[in-house]
Amino acid sequence: xxxxxxxxxxxxxxxxxxxxxxxxxxxxxxxxxxxxxxxxxxxxxxxxxxxxxxxxxxxxxxxxxxxxxxxxxxxxxxxxxxxxxxxxxxxxxxxxxxxxxxxxxxxxxxxxxxxxxxxxxxxxxxxxxxxxxxxxxxxxxxxxxxxxxxxxxxxxxxxxxxxxxxxxxxxxxxxxxxxxxxxxxxxxxxxxxxxxxxxxxxxxxxxxxxxxxxxxxxxxxxxxxxxxxxxxxxxxxxxxxxxxxxxxxxxxxxxxxxxxxxxxxxxxxxxxxxxxxxxxxxxxxxxxxxxxxxxxxxxxxxxxxxxx
Ligand code: PBG
Numbered sequence: 116x117x118x119x120x121x122x123x124x125x126x127x128x129x130x131x132x133x134x135x136x137x138x139x140x141x142x143x144x145x146x147x148x149x150x151x152x153x154x155x156x157x158x159x160x161x162x163x164x165x166x167x168x169x170x171x172x173x174x175x176x177x178x179x180x181x182x183x184x185x186x187x188x189x190x191x192x193x194x195x196x197x198x199x200x201x202x203x204x205x206x207x208x209x210x211x212x213x214x215x216x217x218x219x220x221x222x223x224x225x226x227x228x229x230x231x232x233x234x235x236x237x238x239x240x241x242x243x244x245x246x247x248x249x250x251x252x253x254x255x256x257x258x259x260x261x262x263x264x265x266x267x268x269x270x271x272x273x274x275x276x277x278x279x280x281x282x283x284x285x286x287x288x289x290x291x292x293x294x295x296x297x298x299x300x301x302x303x304x305x306x307x308x309x310x311x312x313x314x315x316x317x318x319x320x321x322x323x324x325x326x327x328x329x330x331x332x333x334x335x336x337x338x339x340x341x342x343x344x345x346x347x348x349x350x351x352x353x354x355x356x357x358x359x360x361x362x363x364x365x366x367x368x369x370x371x372x373x374x375x376x377x378x379x380x381x382x383x384x385x386x387x388x389x390x391x392x393x394x395x396x397x398x399x400x401x402x403x404x405x406x407x408x409x410x411x412x413x414x415x416x417x418x419x420x421x422x423x
Contacts, residue, residue, distance in 0.1 A: 123404045125396070127171030127419035131216065131369070131411040134167075135308050136160045137180040138190075138197035148304035149374055150381045152413050154180050157204060164205050167213075167416035171423060174214035176264060176411060177201055180309050181224055187232050188224030192250045196224070199258040206259025216291060217260040219251055219276065220267040228313030230267035230320060239319055244269050249279035256285040262343070266293040268320040274340035291369060292342035295330035295356055297322045301349045301375030308374060330356045334364055342366060344409065349373045351398065354405040361406025370407035372398065377413045392421065 137144060137154035144154040155163060164175055179198025181190040190196040198217060205215055221244070222230045231244030244267065252263050263280075265272045273292045280288050298321035306313060322329055330353075334345045345364055347357045348371035360368045380398060384391035395414050402410050412418065 123400055125400050125403050125418075125422060127415075127422055128173040129403065129409055130172050130399070130415035130419055131174040131176050131214075131409055132167045132172050132415035133176040133178060133371075133411055133413060134160060134163060135178045135180055136197055136201040138182040146304065146308045148307050148378050149413065150378075150385065152308065152377070154308065157201065160201055161204055161208055163416075164213075165208060167419070168209055170416045170419040172213065172415045172419050173409065174216055174262070175205070176216040176218065177205070177260075178218045178309060179223055184224055184226040184312060186226060187247060188221035188251075191221055191224040192247070192254050194254060194258070196254070198223075199254050202255060202258035202260050211261075214261050215259060216262040216264050217255040217258075219248060219255060219263045219265040221247060221251070222267070222311065222313065223309045226312055228311045230317065231269055239269075241269050241271070241320075245271055245275045248272050249275050252276040252279050252288075253283055253285070256280055256283070256288045260288065262289040262291050264291045264293060264346075266296065266348075268293065268296050268317075268322075270336075271340070273337045273342050277341035289343040290341060291344045291346060292337040292340075293348055293371075294334045294337040294342065294345040295322060295347045295353075295360065297324050297349065297353060299324065299349050299352070299373070299375070301352065301373050304374035304378045324352070327356050327359060331359060331363055334360055338364065338366055344369055346371060346411075347407070349376060350402045350405075350407070350410070351376050354401065357402065357405040357407050361408075367408040368406060369409035369411060370402050370405070371411040372402060372413075374413070396421070 350370040
């Protein structure tokens, strides 16, 4: 009877698995603050992606970890850069069996760790960054990404990427806009996951955790610029924002259950303080119940197997 009247569905197709691929890695490298998550080699990434697709996940979101970095994040736009190479591998292996997505952001590739390029005062230069994002978007589309995930929170990023894609004939490449991305302490483990070089913070471009109305404004702007789906991030500490987005957005809403949220559950479960599987499913269900159509989660493949 509980099954008959259950209000919220949690299905594998609604889950997106973020994956990390490290240039030059000879074996998968564990990420200590994210037990169970690794920086993949080129080959182990292909295996993990195939396994996730076999488990039924709806999509994959790829992040690259380059060996060398510079001020403008050259590796992001280089067709031989780690992320673009991995996209080509996965598109070749998987074709259209899943939705292949890429993080369209410079922070993994810059030697200062910011999401954009800096001006002479060392402050992120919004408009100069947009030019880099347009080039990065083209490189990723050409490498085979179905959907791009601009996550740098630069004003105008969705419009610039849409125009660049359309101008080069990539009219079918979609945009999952990280529209409402908060300046969150929960990104901590991700910094280890991508060997981030960041010192300081992202407060000049990510949102104040106290602001909810601003999220709706950001979503409205991204939709007007051509976003095919929008995202709220992090998820758990922002479920009210997910709900508000779901009620107003004309396009699908994604929520990213991020690294620090993953680490909290894994840490507590490792101590025996919470039941791991039940906790994970409750977390994911709560994000769906708040109104997210899609959930990005490091548990996507594992949870998909449980849900089958
Ligand atoms: C930026 C980006 C970040 C995450 C996804 N894309 C880091 C940041 O904004 O600091 C975080 C994901 C996570 O914490 O799980 N490229």
